[in-house]
Amino acid sequence: MTSERSDHMLGDTGATVLRDNAEVAEALGRSYSAGFVTEIESTGLPPGLSEETVRQISAIKREPEWMTEWRLKAFRHWLTMPQPDWAKLKMAPQDYQAISYYSAPKVAPKSLDEVDPALLETYEKLGVPLHERAALAGVAVDAVFDSVSVGTTFRKQLADAGVLFCSMSEAIREYPELVQKYLGSVVPPGDNFFAALNSAVFSDGSFVFIPKGVRCPMELSTYFRINAQNTGQFERTLIVAEEGAHVSYLEGCTAPRRDENQLHAAVVELVALEKAQIKYSTVQNWYPGDENGVGGVYNLVTKRGDCRGADSKISWTQVETGSAITWKYPSVILRGDRSVGEFHSVALTHHFQQADTGTKMIHIGRDTKSKIVSKGISAGRSNNSYRGLVKVEKGAEGARNYTQCDSLLIGKRCGAHTFPYMEVKNPSAIVEHEATTSKISDDQLFYCRSRGIGEEDAVSMIVDGFCKQVFRELPMEFAVEAKKLLEVSLEGAVG
Amino acid sequence: MSESAVPFVASTLAVPPPSSGIGWLDEARRENLAAFGEAGLPDTRVEAWKYTALRALSQRSFIHGDAQAATRDIDPEAFALPGLDGPRLVFVNGVFRGDLSDLSALPAGLALRPLSQALAQDAEPLRFALARRYKERGDAFAQLNAAQAVDGVVLRVAADAKIDVPVRLVFVGVAADAELAWHLRNVIELGEGAELTLVEQHVGSGNARQLGTLVADVVLRDGARLQHIVAQDASADATLVHRHALQLGARAQALLHVLELGGALVRHDLQADLVGNGARLDTRGVFVPRGRQHIDTQLAIRHQALNTTSDSTWRGVADGRARGVFRGAILVAPGADGSDARLNNKNLLLSGSAEIDTKPELEIYADEVQAAHGATVGQLDERALFYLRSRGIPLAEARTLLTAAFCRAVLDDLPNATLREHLASLLAIRLPV
Numbered sequence: 001m002t003s004e005r006s007d008h009m010l011g012d013t014g015a016t017v018l019r020d021n022a023e024v025a026e027a028l029g030r031s032y033s034a035g036f037v038t039e040i041e042s043t044g045l046p047p048g049l050s051e052e053t054v055r056q057i058s059a060i061k062r063e064p065e066w067m068t069e070w071r072l073k074a075f076r077h078w079l080t081m082p083q084p085d086w087a088k089l090k091m092a093p094q095d096y097q098a099i100s101y102y103s104a105p106k107v108a109p110k111s112l113d114e115v116d117p118a119l120l121e122t123y124e125k126l127g128v129p130l131h132e133r134a135a136l137a138g139v140a141v142d143a144v145f146d147s148v149s150v151g152t153t154f155r156k157q158l159a160d161a162g163v164l165f166c167s168m169s170e171a172i173r174e175y176p177e178l179v180q181k182y183l184g185s186v187v188p189p190g191d192n193f194f195a196a197l198n199s200a201v202f203s204d205g206s207f208v209f210i211p212k213g214v215r216c217p218m219e220l221s222t223y224f225r226i227n228a229q230n231t232g233q234f235e236r237t238l239i240v241a242e243e244g245a246h247v248s249y250l251e252g253c254t255a256p257r258r259d260e261n262q263l264h265a266a267v268v269e270l271v272a273l274e275k276a277q278i279k280y281s282t283v284q285n286w287y288p289g290d291e292n293g294v295g296g297v298y299n300l301v302t303k304r305g306d307c308r309g310a311d312s313k314i315s316w317t318q319v320e321t322g323s324a325i326t327w328k329y330p331s332v333i334l335r336g337d338r339s340v341g342e343f344h345s346v347a348l349t350h351h352f353q354q355a356d357t358g359t360k361m362i363h364i365g366r367d368t369k370s371k372i373v374s375k376g377i378s379a380g381r382s383n384n385s386y387r388g389l390v391k392v393e394k395g396a397e398g399a400r401n402y403t404q405c406d407s408l409l410i411g412k413r414c415g416a417h418t419f420p421y422m423e424v425k426n427p428s429a430i431v432e433h434e435a436t437t438s439k440i441s442d443d444q445l446f447y448c449r450s451r452g453i454g455e456e457d458a459v460s461m462i463v464d465g466f467c468k469q470v471f472r473e474l475p476m477e478f479a480v481e482a483k484k485l486l487e488v489s490l491e492g493a494v495g
Numbered sequence: 496m497s498e499s500a501v502p503f504v505a506s507t508l509a510v511p512p513p514s515s516g517i518g519w520l521d522e523a524r525r526e527n528l529a530a531f532g533e534a535g536l537p538d539t540r541v542e543a544w545k546y547t548a549l550r551a552l553s554q555r556s557f558i559h560g561d562a563q564a565a566t567r568d569i570d571p572e573a574f575a576l577p578g579l580d581g582p583r584l585v586f587v588n589g590v591f592r593g594d595l596s597d598l599s600a601l602p603a604g605l606a607l608r609p610l611s612q613a614l615a616q617d618a619e620p621l622r623f624a625l626a627r628r629y630k631e632r633g634d635a636f637a638q639l640n641a642a643q644a645v646d647g648v649v650l651r652v653a654a655d656a657k658i659d660v661p662v663r664l665v666f667v668g669v670a671a672d673a674e675l676a677w678h679l680r681n682v683i684e685l686g687e688g689a690e691l692t693l694v695e696q697h698v699g700s701g702n703a704r705q706l707g708t709l710v711a712d713v714v715l716r717d718g719a720r721l722q723h724i725v726a727q728d729a730s731a732d733a734t735l736v737h738r739h740a741l742q743l744g745a746r747a748q749a750l751l752h753v754l755e756l757g758g759a760l761v762r763h764d765l766q767a768d769l770v771g772n773g774a775r776l777d778t779r780g781v782f783v784p785r786g787r788q789h790i791d792t793q794l795a796i797r798h799q800a801l802n803t804t805s806d807s808t809w810r811g812v813a814d815g816r817a818r819g820v821f822r823g824a825i826l827v828a829p830g831a832d833g834s835d836a837r838l839n840n841k842n843l844l845l846s847g848s849a850e851i852d853t854k855p856e857l858e859i860y861a862d863e864v865q866a867a868h869g870a871t872v873g874q875l876d877e878r879a880l881f882y883l884r885s886r887g888i889p890l891a892e893a894r895t896l897l898t899a900a901f902c903r904a905v906l907d908d909l910p911n912a913t914l915r916e917h918l919a920s921l922l923a924i925r926l927p928v
Contacts, residue, residue, distance in 0.1 A: 201660065392872075394847065416861045418858075423852045425849075429873070429918060436867040438865055
């Protein structure tokens with residue numbers, strides 16, 4: 001573990017950053033507040049990737065034979081795949097042999113009480129309630145540190161309701177029949193380059209199973225943290241909601257500031273059976289790199305939900321402010337009749353960040369509905385693209401889609417792009433797409449300024465209004481965080 | 496399979512490109528043909544051809560050029576536009592036909608002649624356009640055209656000349672014994688402040704199972720104004736790949752109307768560069784594929800100067816087993832402040848076996864801009880249908896009326912009334928009943 005960059009630590013201000021507006025401006029010093037490194041002893045695999053690495057990861061996690069085989073199959077397939085280049089991203093070529101595919105705190109905790117205090121402190125600093133504060137917040141949290149889950153809260157309460165919420169490694173050991181049934185059923189191991197890589201080397205993630213008819217008694221949340229140097233994080237999340245089940249799931253991410261690009265290639269699979277509802281919210285704040293574009297996380301993620309049963313609903317909400325590169329298209333396959341898919345997104349890029357993000361809505365069942373609201377904000381020298389597909393298959397009688405994509409440009413050297421694809425094969429379908437691109441108008445700014453609001457506050461207010469439609473979809477706690485995160489990320493964008 | 500084993504490519508490479516005796520031109524032809532041979536026809540993995548598969552075409556062999564074109568029997572009624580008199584250039588299967596053309600009374604300031612004549616007299620002014628090497632992935636037909644086209648249109652309007660009669664370019668495809676490919680290259684330039692109305696007609700007679708490629712460069716110098724109509728009603732068996740590349744200087748204005756009605760497989764690339772401050776481009780278009788037709792329109796507008804404006808309205812109607820493809824890409828380059836770009840594409844899907852694929856795109860690199868696009872795919876408004884039926888109009892007729900009204904929106908701002916009515920009736924004939 002190195003500490004040469006720990007001088008960037010913002011220490012005790014970190015925890016409050018996302019909470020208190022008054023302190024925000026002061027504490028920020030216009031930088032990434034989650035960029036500190038935690039000094040903790042860790043073990044891991046040396047950099048490199050081969051069948052042996054895959055076997056080792058599987059062995060460390062004491063996985064059954066079928067899982068090891070599953071991984072190896074994915075790995076062999078990955079070797080035959082070229083890295084995709086269709087996104088509007090400039091990405092340094094990745095050396096997949098230079099990455100360590102497994103890193104974990106040395107002492108594995110048995111329960112939350114045994115978690116290394118340094119670790120707890122980390123999450124405290126990040127404002128993630130793992131302990132007593134969790135009770136107040138009323139959110140069950142699974143915290144993933146580098147490659148492993150370090151603790152899941154509220155397990156008993158959840159178990160009483162019949163909800164399974166644990167780390168993926170645990171699920172593979174404890175509930176193999178469920179994992180075998182659903183893992184890879186939405187995102188097959190060979191789906192795409194990064195999904196195949198993830199399938200081979202994923203280390204941990206969250207597993208959620210809501211049995212028939214159960215409404216999950218609290219919000220579930222996973223907090224991802226990359227800490228170690230030269231590691232990639234490959235988490236795998238699987239959420240299954242049986243008939244009539246409801247669940248709301250939140251995810252947050254941060255990483256230390258480092259000069260090299262760290263890789264994050266996650267896969268998230270959601271399965272909604274008949275009348276089930278899954279709401280998945282993300283606030284992604286991986287380290288975006290510095291103002292010169294050095295460092296930052298490469299966030300290459302495959303997220304897909306399958307509305308397998310009739311009348312099911314899957315809704316994605318994302319606030320993307322971090323990462324040097326974001327390549328992410330949370331999608332919904334609307335297989336069940338009358339199923340509903342939603343995608344609400346705010347993506348903000350600043351400095352040299354690049355985002356190519358959007359969604360896919362695949363209408364297969366009858367009377368399926370989808371709604372897409374995407375808000376892109378570009379500042380500095382960043383590029384922000386919306387890329388989306390709305391596909392109506394032949395049998396999707398009465399399918400309905402509405403898409404709205406707005407982009408806001410702040411500054412002269414950034415780019416905002418929209419690439420929507422519409423493929424319609426059913427004559428009773430209605431598909432609509434609208435997009436606009438503009439900058440913050442001088443009139444709006446002048447109005448605010450004439451009422452005594454400073455320029456930066458005015459911009460932040462206008463941006464907040466621009467994003468309101470999406471923030472409304474976030475659970476309240478997250479909405480507040482997201483709003484402040486946006487203010488922080490826009491720091492220095494004006495003037 | 497290597498590209499040269501594909502029948503289409505093999506039959507093209509079998510004969511050397513035509514020789515002009517002009518060094519730079521022959522070199523450009525050779526190099527473009529070589530590039531074509533190397534890359535072959537694009538497959539659907541090439542983004543620009545994502546929705547248009549060329550597999551069937553690639554299995555066909557073509558003979559390039561029609562030796563009997565000069566003597567083929569053509570009925571001038573096929574392309575008559577009553578009430579519109581003016582200069583006319585007619586090509587049959589890619590060959591210039593003086594007997595069908597009318598170059599008798601060219602207005603002052605208008606120079607109009609076939610490319611073959613222009614090359615024979617003085618090739619140098621055409622060098623910039625014709626020496627071009629096409630290198631983009633998916634440029635296969637442009638490469639092929641550059642290698643094979645020996646004729647076309649050279650049209651120049653002198654500075655400040657206002658041509659008050661419409662100029663017509665007519666491209667006729669007629670059946671031949673063999674599968675025939677023809678290629679035409681148009682070079683059009685409007686001098687500063689010049690004005691012109693240009694009507695481009697594609698007509699077919701008989702079952703002309705042929706491939707036509709047409710590449711046109713259209714340059715508008717500062718302050719020039721162009722009204723350009725493309726009425727494509729090619730033979731039902733024809734494959735047509737046409738490309739218009741427009742360049743607009745300062746304050747230049749172009750108004751385009753495009754009707755895509757005929758052809759089995761039609762691809763239209765419409766590219767416009769707004770390079771002068773204050774340039775304005777308006778495009779209006781409608782594509783109406785039915786039966787097994789496949790019509791693909793690729794519109795790309797690039798705002799590269801200050802205060803440029805573009806406004807595009809496109810309609811698509813797909814019936815039967817047809818497929819309509821539309822891409823409307825708008826790019827605002829860095830520094831192109833004050834750009835105002837608007838595009839909308841509405842589509843009607845009338846059959847369960849038809850398909851519409853539409854992709855409006857915005858790529859914006861400047862912040863003082865207004866850009867918006869919208870696209871829809873749907874069907875006729877049930878309430879409007881009900882309204883018409885409640886007034887005693889039978890369902891079929893009501894559908895036809897509404898479909899016609901849906902398409903006619905693109906003709907509304909065509910200034911020339913005669914032309915407008917002519918295009919409207921052409922459209923009405925082709926609309927699904």
